[in-house]
Amino acid sequence: MKIVRACKTCHKLTESDVCPNCSLPTSKRWRGYVIIRNPENSQVAKAMNITKPGKYALKVM
Amino acid sequence: MEGSNSEEIVQENTKIFTIKTQVGKEQNTADLINSRAGKSKIKIPSILVTPELRGYIFLESYDKERIRDMIKTVSYARNMLEGDIPIDQIQHFLIPASAVAKITEGDVVEMIAGPFRGETAKVTHIDDTKEEITVELFESVVPIPITVRGEQVRVIKRKDEEKNKSEEEKRD
Numbered sequence: 001m002k003i004v005r006a007c008k009t010c011h012k013l014t015e016s017d018v019c020p021n022c023s024l025p026t027s028k029r030w031r032g033y034v035i036i037r038n039p040e041n042s043q044v045a046k047a048m049n050i051t052k053p054g055k056y057a058l059k060v061m
Numbered sequence: 062m063e064g065s066n067s068e069e070i071v072q073e074n075t076k077i078f079t080i081k082t083q084v085g086k087e088q089n090t091a092d093l094i095n096s097r098a099g100k101s102k103i104k105i106p107s108i109l110v111t112p113e114l115r116g117y118i119f120l121e122s123y124d125k126e127r128i129r130d131m132i133k134t135v136s137y138a139r140n141m142l143e144g145d146i147p148i149d150q151i152q153h154f155l156i157p158a159s160a161v162a163k164i165t166e167g168d169v170v171e172m173i174a175g176p177f178r179g180e181t182a183k184v185t186h187i188d189d190t191k192e193e194i195t196v197e198l199f200e201s202v203v204p205i206p207i208t209v210r211g212e213q214v215r216v217i218k219r220k221d222e223e224k225n226k227s228e229e230e231k232r233d
Contacts, residue, residue, distance in 0.1 A: 031112045041075060
């Protein structure tokens with residue numbers, strides 16, 4: 001089973017060591033889970049400044 | 062025809078509903094709802110799982126009754142709480158505070174995890190960027206600085222409290 005990692009900058013969850021969005025290193029220590037399906041109509045996405053749909057972590061350590 | 066077309070409903074503001082789930086299965090429930098929403102026409106802009114709130118997830122949507130019907134078929138989802146909650150009430154979950162934000166140098170802390178669990182120590186240094194603190198254990202004969210994560214400790218006595226107490230003792 002692959003370990004899910006989170007980008008230290010945009011918090012996007014990925015299995016890769018490098019974030020597909022911002023090409024920065026990812027961390028395997030993260031907490032919280034957010035699924036953004038429609039960022040245009042989501043209050044949560046706006047509060048978190050997320051513009052792309054996907055799975056995100058709330059906190060990355 | 063009011064509300065018959067889901068495209069019309071999209072124009073309204075979303076509401077945040079609370080779903081009760083089986084404890085420990087919050088993330089699985091969110092994934093299941095996500096896949097279910099993809100197959101059905103129910104508009105769910107976001108699903109939120111917070112580590113602080115075990116057994117509950119937040120779901121952002123428009124139609125309460127459709128969500129209520131959908132979660133009946135989702136494993137691990139128990140029921141939906143009455144009413145919706147404003148975004149202000151969950152704002153603190155979205156932008157979590159640093160684990161070391163409430164700790165200051167000189168505080169007395171108790172280790173709650175790791176090999177030194179249960180021991181008390183004094184905070185000597187705080188690293189805000191790494192969210193780590195350096196402590197010196199009271200029990201150890203030689204003061205050895207140990208660096209631990211901010212979540213691994215619990216403040217039991219503030220520096221100010223300790224100062225006030227020593228001043229009171231001096232007066233007596």
